[in-house]
Amino acid sequence: MTLLVIDLGSSSVRALLFDDAARLIPGAVRSRRYDFDADKAGRATADPLALQNLVESCIDDVLRHPSAATIRAVGLATFVGNWLGLDAAGKACTPVLTYADASGAAEIPALLRKFDGKADAYRQATGCPLHSAYLPAQYLSWRRRQPDSARRIHSLSDIGGYLYRQWFARAMPMSLSVASWSGLLDTKRRDWHWTYAGDLLGHAFPARLPPLADYDNAQSGLKGDYAARWSQLRDVPFFLALGDGAAANIGSGAVSPGQIALTIGTTSALRVVKEIEILPPGLWRYLVCADMPLVGGAASEGGNVYQWLMKDLLRAADTLDAELDQRPADCHGLTVLPLLAGERSPGWQPNAAGTIHGIRRNTSRLDILQAHLEAVALRLSMIHDRLKTEGALVMAGGGALQSSAVWAGIIANAFDAPLQLLAEPEITARGVALMLRRALDGTGLAEPPPRISGFVQPDPAAVSALRAARERQIDLYRRLYA
Numbered sequence: 001m002t003l004l005v006i007d008l009g010s011s012s013v014r015a016l017l018f019d020d021a022a023r024l025i026p027g028a029v030r031s032r033r034y035d036f037d038a039d040k041a042g043r044a045t046a047d048p049l050a051l052q053n054l055v056e057s058c059i060d061d062v063l064r065h066p067s068a069a070t071i072r073a074v075g076l077a078t079f080v081g082n083w084l085g086l087d088a089a090g091k092a093c094t095p096v097l098t099y100a101d102a103s104g105a106a107e108i109p110a111l112l113r114k115f116d117g118k119a120d121a122y123r124q125a126t127g128c129p130l131h132s133a134y135l136p137a138q139y140l141s142w143r144r145r146q147p148d149s150a151r152r153i154h155s156l157s158d159i160g161g162y163l164y165r166q167w168f169a170r171a172m173p174m175s176l177s178v179a180s181w182s183g184l185l186d187t188k189r190r191d192w193h194w195t196y197a198g199d200l201l202g203h204a205f206p207a208r209l210p211p212l213a214d215y216d217n218a219q220s221g222l223k224g225d226y227a228a229r230w231s232q233l234r235d236v237p238f239f240l241a242l243g244d245g246a247a248a249n250i251g252s253g254a255v256s257p258g259q260i261a262l263t264i265g266t267t268s269a270l271r272v273v274k275e276i277e278i279l280p281p282g283l284w285r286y287l288v289c290a291d292m293p294l295v296g297g298a299a300s301e302g303g304n305v306y307q308w309l310m311k312d313l314l315r316a317a318d319t320l321d322a323e324l325d326q327r328p329a330d331c332h333g334l335t336v337l338p339l340l341a342g343e344r345s346p347g348w349q350p351n352a353a354g355t356i357h358g359i360r361r362n363t364s365r366l367d368i369l370q371a372h373l374e375a376v377a378l379r380l381s382m383i384h385d386r387l388k389t390e391g392a393l394v395m396a397g398g399g400a401l402q403s404s405a406v407w408a409g410i411i412a413n414a415f416d417a418p419l420q421l422l423a424e425p426e427i428t429a430r431g432v433a434l435m436l437r438r439a440l441d442g443t444g445l446a447e448p449p450p451r452i453s454g455f456v457q458p459d460p461a462a463v464s465a466l467r468a469a470r471e472r473q474i475d476l477y478r479r480l481y482a
Contacts, residue, residue, distance in 0.1 A: 003073055004016070004017055004074045012031050015029075015058035024425070037095070038100070044102070046095060052163060073218075074236055075239050076238070078158065083139075086155050107140040125193055126185060128183035130183070131344065155209075158175075160175070161241070168222060169223040175215045176214055190287075218439075239435075242289075242435060247288075250435055251430035260384070260393065262380070270387055271297075274295055276293070281386075284297065295387070299380060305338050329466050330466060334356060334359065335358055335469070336355065336374075346379075355476065377411045377413075380414065394419050395450070396408065396456075422452060
């Protein structure tokens with residue numbers, strides 16, 4: 001039997017087939033690349049119809065694989081947070097607003113004033129700080145900039161619910177996993193925080209929120225044209241969307257409090273599955289599902305910084321990465337804030353931007369590349385310090401990390417902790433497959449364990465050098481954003 005997983009990420013769409021042991025079936029991956037629609041004002045949105053077409057194209061292709069004849073369930077992971085408005089007929093009347101959309105930053109001061117200095121009570125309840133990455137600021141910004149479109153919003157949806165609505169011809173609930181990234185879910189009661197929804201966004205807003213359900217609330221019975229197009233899936237259960245970060249945690253094998261998942265893809269994050277009463281500063285609380293809270297921090301920088309440096313700025317050859325391996329830590333004289341897409345954890349400054357301090361005439365391409373890779377690692381080390389417990393194991397994966405062994409070493413040195421490097425090529429999709437097995441058969445999430453490519457141990461001299469570099473980075477950050 002086979003599991004179909006749809007992975008709708010920040011830069012690509014994939015459809016993948018897994019066997020019943022959650023192993024990727026050879027040759028059963030179909031993908032399409034895309035980019036958010038972005039501008040210098042901070043907008044970062046996606047066209048729901050364009051995403052729908054990409055997803056459906058991937059499904060069309062993967063269903064031609066011989067293993068597609070025995071699909072018994074479909075699972076979905078999507079980038080989070082995301083939301084869009086639907087009109088009274090259930091049609092999209094906004095683009096998909098994404099976590100990367102910073103255009104709501106101007107709304108934060110007014111939102112903070114509503115709390116009269118007690119905004120942390122909101123963060124403890126919803127698991128999210130007030131920030132442009134979340135729905136409250138984005139919704140207010142959209143209403144101010146696009147009042148005609150905002151007036152047409154009859155209900156809100158996530159991109160997963162929007163897709164299912166097209167395929168099943170009925171309104172869809174939002175999963176607890178996706179809703180926990182909105183900034184409006186009461187993460188302890190597992191329900192919308194109706195008070196905050198009304199207080200922050202107006203008394204009429206709560207009626208626009210969709211119903212909630214856990215991810216295992218399966219939908220089946222494709223509508224006529226899709227039942228004909230995807231005959232193998234006509235009566236197969238489709239499970240609600242998981243947040244991509246939550247799925248990546250499961251796929252990396254980090255399913256207990258002693259395992260910290262580090263994922264570096266387009267962006268980066270550190271997360272641990274555990275219940276926590278008081279949320280430490282700088283961190284968030286989301287949900288994998290109803291009985292699995294997820295605590296961690298996410299940075300808007302990751303592989304996007306590496307790609308910008310190598311392709312756009314330095315136009316460097318691949319050999320440049322190998323040259324880094326011969327250089328001592330922090331040998332470039334630069335202090336970098338790699339906040340190219342603004343800041344989320346740990347400081348949550350909505351107007352933060354990338355900064356390079358210390359450039360001189362003899363600064364080289366290699367200096368700039370090394371300084372930025374170290375800077376991302378140092379930012380992540382601040383999240384790691386808030387999450388680590390005695391003996392906790394860091395399980396590291398993601399496409400950006402797998403492509404650079406040097407970067408993995410830099411991160412181990414910044415954390416002063418060993419990394420267990422994952423050899424799984426599709427961590428997020430694997431996590432969805434494991435969660436499908438859990439829902440279908442009650443199978444535990446720890447088996448089979450992920451494949452491991454090796455361990456990276458920290459180097460004491462590099463650890464010391466990077467600790468000093470982190471102090472310079474913190475000082476620069478305070479000078480700019482105190």
